[in-house]
Amino acid sequence: MVTAKVWVLKKHFEGFPKPSDFEMKQVALANLKDGELLLESVFLSVDPYMRPYSKRDMKEGDVMIGTQVARIVESKNPAFAVGTFVVANRGWRTHFISDGKDLNLLPAGWPESLPKSLALGTVGMPGLTAYVGLFEICKMKPGETVLVNAAAGAVGSVVGQLAKIGGCKVVGCAGSDSKVAYLKNIGFDEAFNYKTVASLDEALRKASPDGYDCFFDNVGGEFASIAINHMKKFGRIAVCGAISQYNDSVPQKGPYIQIPMIFNELSMKGFIVSSWHNHREEGVKALLKWVLEGKLKYHEQVTERFENMPAAFIGMLKGENLGKAVVKV
Numbered sequence: 001m002v003t004a005k006v007w008v009l010k011k012h013f014e015g016f017p018k019p020s021d022f023e024m025k026q027v028a029l030a031n032l033k034d035g036e037l038l039l040e041s042v043f044l045s046v047d048p049y050m051r052p053y054s055k056r057d058m059k060e061g062d063v064m065i066g067t068q069v070a071r072i073v074e075s076k077n078p079a080f081a082v083g084t085f086v087v088a089n090r091g092w093r094t095h096f097i098s099d100g101k102d103l104n105l106l107p108a109g110w111p112e113s114l115p116k117s118l119a120l121g122t123v124g125m126p127g128l129t130a131y132v133g134l135f136e137i138c139k140m141k142p143g144e145t146v147l148v149n150a151a152a153g154a155v156g157s158v159v160g161q162l163a164k165i166g167g168c169k170v171v172g173c174a175g176s177d178s179k180v181a182y183l184k185n186i187g188f189d190e191a192f193n194y195k196t197v198a199s200l201d202e203a204l205r206k207a208s209p210d211g212y213d214c215f216f217d218n219v220g221g222e223f224a225s226i227a228i229n230h231m232k233k234f235g236r237i238a239v240c241g242a243i244s245q246y247n248d249s250v251p252q253k254g255p256y257i258q259i260p261m262i263f264n265e266l267s268m269k270g271f272i273v274s275s276w277h278n279h280r281e282e283g284v285k286a287l288l289k290w291v292l293e294g295k296l297k298y299h300e301q302v303t304e305r306f307e308n309m310p311a312a313f314i315g316m317l318k319g320e321n322l323g324k325a326v327v328k329v
């Protein structure tokens with residue numbers, strides 16, 4: 001019999017998550033029935049959505065939500081061979097049982113040399129978020145200027161590079177000078193540290209005096225309220241995330257957006273990547289191709305050991321990650 005380690009939400013987060021909000025438990029797994037598989041998590045993802053979704057969808061004592069790259073270690077299902085790697089959405093667990101219906105194989109053509117953890121990042125849900133947000137929501141066109149915040153993270157770093165591949169000028173911001181250096185390294189035209197600039201308004205104007213056609217917003221809050229005033233006529237805003245607000249106990253009050261929306265005839269659309277599953281195959285295939293061609297660079301912040309899941313999650317929310325934050329079990 002296999003015993004899985006799992007992390008549960010011991011106490012709903014109040015403000016910023018803290019280690020004592022989590023508890024690690026052991027769960028004995030049943031023997032496999034016909035048609036079932038035993039899987040071990042190899043890489044687990046820590047993502048911002050876990051913070052707001054825990055409040056909306058979870059109760060105390062539930063296993064933390066999340067996805068993993070897992071390896072099949074035992075199979076009583078002829079459709080799945082032992083040793084196969086899959087992407088699963090089974091939460092913070094070292095081991096789990098599946099009937100195979102909830103598993104996604106890695107995309108065809110995945111070379112052995114490419115880290116499988118990328119299926120949780122650049123060639124997974126965050127990469128697909130960038131792809132959908134830019135091509136379907138912003139409807140980015142060559143020659144346009146694209147702005148993205150949280151630009152050195154999992155989604156933002158792909159947004160900037162896809163915008164360059166698509167023939168745009170790209171401006172990004174991030175929360176440290178080393179992240180800004182990374183953005184320049186992967187091809188951003190302009191990048192600034194939003195924590196140290198004297199004025200966000202000035203920094204946005206300096207980076208693109210003519211304004212922005214597309215704004216891929218990962219952050220919300222004050223940054224978005226300022227950026228909206230820098231949109232060009234008929235600009236498009238993809239409302240992807242609002243990480244600056246996820247840990248607020250008291251909702252922020254911002255300036256109202258109607259005047260710039262009307263004056264510049266802007267479009268603003270929120271989206272959730274899961275609703276775009278019909279674009280998944282096409283998107284992931286394109287992302288993999290760009291990675292293999294060297295046009296789409298990646299960086300991963302790998303935390304070792306399952307025991308460090310809460311630390312990796314809290315660190316990501318604090319901005320300690322460059323690129324995609326993952327945990328190697």
Ligand SMILES: NC(=O)C1=CN([C@@H]2O[C@H](COP(=O)(O)OP(=O)(O)OC[C@H]3O[C@@H](n4cnc5c(N)ncnc54)[C@H](OP(=O)(O)O)[C@@H]3O)[C@@H](O)[C@H]2O)C=CC1
Binds near residue numbers: 125239243244316320
């Ligand atoms: N709509 C959708 O379907 C999806 C939305 N998202 C959203 O995209 C955004 C980015 O996600 P992801 O790429 O996975 O995460 P990241 O890899 O970008 O990690 C989060 C980053 O957010 C930045 N950050 C944290 N707090 C603040 C703050 N108060 N102000 C500004 N930046 C902050 C930090 O970078 P820094 O050092 O630069 O501050 C941190 O590294 C999130 O808002 C997430 O919810 C993600 C996936 C799907």
Ligand SMILES: CCCCC/C=C\CC(=O)/C=C/C=C/C=C/[C@@H](O)CCCC(=O)O
Binds near residue numbers: 067241274
């Ligand atoms: C309750 C308030 C919500 C505010 C918006 C919060 C977050 C936006 C966001 O980050 C959403 C992310 C959604 C991710 C969904 C992922 C899963 O479906 C897993 C998908 C697995 C995979 O495709 O690899």
